[in-house]
Amino acid sequence: MDRADSERHSDRRVKNDQRTILCPTCASSPHLIVSILDTGKGKTVRLFECGCGEIIWDD
Known part of the structure; x- marks a missing residue:
C-alpha cells in the first residue's frame, strides 16, 4: 500500500x-x-457527560 492509499x-x-x-x-x-x-x-468505548447530568456510553 502506498502513502496515498494509507492516507485515504x-x-x-x-x-x-x-x-x-x-x-x-x-x-x-x-x-x-x-x-x-x-x-x-x-474497540474504543467512550464515556460522555451531558450538562443535564446524563451519562452516555458509546461502544
Whole structure:
C-alpha cells in the first residue's frame, strides 16, 4: 500500500469515528469524559457527560 492509499484509509477511519452523540434526555451534545480501549474486542468505548447530568456510553 502506498502513502496515498494509507492516507485515504486513515481519513475514512477518522470520519467513521466522529459520530454525532446526542443526550437522550435533553437532546444537547454531551462532552467526552474518557475514551477506553477494549483490548479484548479491539474497540474504543467512550464515556460522555451531558450538562443535564446524563451519562452516555458509546461502544
